[in-house]
Amino acid sequence: MPTVADPTALTDAIRAALETVQDPEIRRPITELGMVRSVDVGPDGAGGTLVTVGLDLTTQGCPLKDTLTRDITAAVIAVESITSVNVEMGVMSAEQRKELRSMLRGGVAEPEIPFSKPGSLTRIYAIASGKGGVGKSTVTANLAAAMAADGLRVGVLDADVYGFSLPRMMGVELPPTRVDDMLLPPVAHDVKVISIGMFVPAGQPVVWRGPMLHRALQQFLTDVFWGDLDVLLLDLPPGTGDIAISVGQLLPSAEIVVVTTPQVAASEVAERAGSVALQTRQHVIGVIENMSWLEQPDGSRLELFGAGGGATVAASLTKTMGTEVPLLAQVPLDVNLREAGDAGTPVVLSAPDSPAAQALRGIARTLATRSRGLAGRPLGLSPVSR
Incomplete structure (x- = not known):
């Protein structure tokens, strides 16, 4: 291993160690992002070797300074002969931030929706419901956490602008970090999360009309750095309003998952929510029945909201859509599920x-293993003249 007598080799070893440190928000090495300004090696005054790492943060108010300091210190101190580490924080210049934004966008200067590109491999699932109170957001949070726990790169967009709840359910406590016109979403349980609730003071309602809702959704898709995601989940507002239509326009490859309860009143409304996909030319790929039953101490099931609603919705949508829409699963009532949502750690x-x-884990694995459809994707075919 290099020693202090070989400063060039030692500096190379330190930089190699820094390549293992990832920015907690962007999830890429700090060396790749141009954050490492300098590496200086010298005596520590006690017979050992001190390394001073100059680090340029994306923004002065970076909420994860302590995390970066800890990770850098742990990586560098592991290099042989290093006895102490000092991290000196600075801030990127306007030119550095511009270069970073361009690099993260793949060299594209202006923001665009990466998921609408023909070559995108991200599977997009919009979780919909006909009415509120059926547990749609709870399902979304748990699907996201389960997929991430299985090793997928997952993002969640809380598109329920009026009734946002995912920040609490996912335990998000930090706001997004702004790099000029780019937002770095906070990460919770290895899931990138963005919600209008991160920008609204506690207790303040969002009073917007259609065009503003469309613009908010568009900004969340273009201005947020999502990175390379395997799956993007959208928690849609209940019903058949503006957001559902905007999702069809902005994310035509999104597939719809309908959440309902066994209750007849809920299932009838859920059918209408799923049928919107006909107008937006999207696919409904399944139905989830939530709150199906409450298991009793003797093992019997108490069906508080009736039975069969999920199967009815699936059968109706199969007929309406002209393709099979399966009942993906029945999720029982569970006190753990409610408590986990309140505590910010999904029950999965x-x-x-x-x-x-x-x-919920079974549903997540079913969705995770589905291949992306061919809609909007290049097939690599060339016309042949006769």
């Missing part, structure tokens, strides 16, 4: 063996 993580968690 906090109580993975609970009945609800097992059902």
